Amino acid sequence: MSMNPKNILEVRDLVVKFKMDEGTVHAVNGVSYDVPEGKSIGIVGESGCGKTVSSYALNRLLPRNASLSGQILFRERNGQVIDIAKLKPESKEIRSIRGKDIAMIFQEPMTSLSPVHTICNQISEALILFQGMTKKQARNRTVELLKLVGIPQAERRVDEYPFQFSGGMRQRAMIAMALARNPRVLIADEPTTALDVTLQAQVLSLIQDLQNEFNLSMILITHDLGVVAHMVETVNIMYLGRIVESGPTLQVFEEPQHPYTQGLLQSIPKLTGRLGERVTSIPGSVPSAYDLPEGCPFAARCPHRMEICSIEMPKPVQIGEDHTVHCHLFIGREAAEDAANA
Ligand SMILES: Nc1ncnc2c1ncn2[C@@H]1O[C@H](COP(=O)(O)OP(=O)(O)O)[C@@H](O)[C@H]1O
Ligand SMILES: [Mg+2]
Structure with missing residues (x-):
């Protein structure tokens, strides 16, 4: 198995299906x-398109x-590639x-x-287990991590339970917990949708x-194209x-270029727009994952649909x-350009 040396992850032809009583769900x-090492990529699409799966x-x-x-394909710390x-x-x-x-x-x-469990116990546990810290070291590092993610009065709040934290603070505590494991890849699945x-x-x-x-390699998943705009280097729709x-x-x-991407972009509310300005949304709905359409998955909703598409x-x-x-x-265009150049 070989990988491009600049990548930490390479996903190829990933297919995930769920067997249900009613049939098969074609989720991915x-x-x-x-995912290039130390870089961030985005995965964007409407709800149900298979981002989480x-x-x-x-x-x-x-x-x-x-x-x-x-x-x-994943490159391990020792450089070895594992599937x-x-x-x-x-x-x-x-x-x-x-x-x-x-x-x-x-x-x-x-x-x-x-x-x-208290926030301290939960984050310390990861530090003791994965990084071999003593209890005292782990507590100090937990306080540091909480400060790092912007939790005020971390020395005191470290002994609180998650229910004592607000939604935003819980989100920060979860990020601190992920960091405690010293990860190389961070997958953030709609991390701020509830805020x-x-x-x-x-x-x-x-x-x-x-x-x-931390030079993390990151996969940021969102249904909101606006969220990835300033966050990731590469985007997958x-x-x-x-x-x-x-x-x-x-x-x-x-x-x-893709009619779906164009539709998604048109449905982002413009920050400069007047309140109540109409946001166009893509007409039609996503086909059922039980019954995959033949051809291009977007054909049924595409304003540029041609016969070949379905x-x-x-x-x-x-x-x-x-x-x-x-x-x-684009396939047509490419062929036409080739013909013109021939
Ligand atoms: N455990 C499961 N069993 C059966 N179908 C599932 C399961 N989890 C997700 N799905 C289906 O897989 C598809 C993709 O879901 P998901 O990855 O959660 O979408 P997204 O994260 O993009 O909103 C959907 O059709 C969803 O209903
Ligand atoms: Mg999801």
């Missing part, structure tokens, strides 16, 4: 992307009725990666914080500072379990350095 349908797969946190295929997709779900190898090398923060902090706008901005800028400071466009964030924002899945077309779009509009 062939996703590929890279595809990222849980990286830590093999899928329920028993899930089946997984494809490759999840996480091939590991047994409860093997020693995955348990040494999960939550440690690859840490996660979620929308709902209580999925990682225990309600019955009000002011807190969102604060927590996002905290995550960004920590990413820089996902629709119905597939990536439809990926590229350098600025380029994708300035010149979105017959054949478009192959990726490179339209700029590192900028790729999966859309028949």
Whole structure:
């Protein structure tokens, strides 16, 4: 197995299905992307498009009725490349990666914080377990981490329980807990969706500072294209379990190519817009993941739909350095340009 030396993770043709009584849910349908070491990437798409499932797969946190295929190449600390997709779900190898090398923060902090232990006990535990600290060292480091994530009066608040923290403070405590594991990859799955706008901005800028400071490789997942604009270098736009466009964030924002990306961008409320200004949303709804459509997943909602679109899945077309779009509009264009140049 070989990887590009600049990447810490390479996901290839990732497919995740769930077997249900009613049929098969096609949650992730062939996703590929890279995470360069020390850089941040974004995964953006509407609710239900497979963002969470595809990222849980990286830590093999899928329920028993899930089946997984494809490759999840990960570069370990010793430089060795391991395919996480091939590991047994409860093997020693995955348990040494999960939550440690690859840490996660979620929308709902209580999925990682225990309600019955103090913040000190929970974060110290990770430090004692994973970094071999004594109890006293761990307590001091916990206070440091709480200060780092901006919790006021950390010396006192360290002995409180999560319920004594506000929503924003809990979010910060969860980030401190993820950092306590000294991770190399941080997956942030809609980390600020539950917070009000002011807190969102604060927590996002905290995550960004920590990413820089600890040289973390980060996957930021969100349904809100606005959130990734200033946070990540590369963005992947996902629709119905597939990536439809990926590229350098600025380029994708300035010149979105896929009709879905264009629709998403038009539905971001403009900060300069007047209150109540109409935000266009993409007409139609996302098809069911039980019944994958033939061809392009976006065809049914696409204003530029052609006959081929509901017959054949478009192959990726490179339209700029590192900028790729999966859309028949470009395949035609490429062929026409080739013909014109011939
Ligand atoms: N445990 C599960 N069992 C069956 N279907 C699931 C399960 N988890 C997620 N799904 C389905 O997989 C698809 C992708 O879900 P998800 O990754 O949570 O979307 P997103 O995070 O983009 O909102 C959805 O159709 C969802 O209903
Ligand atoms: Mg999700």
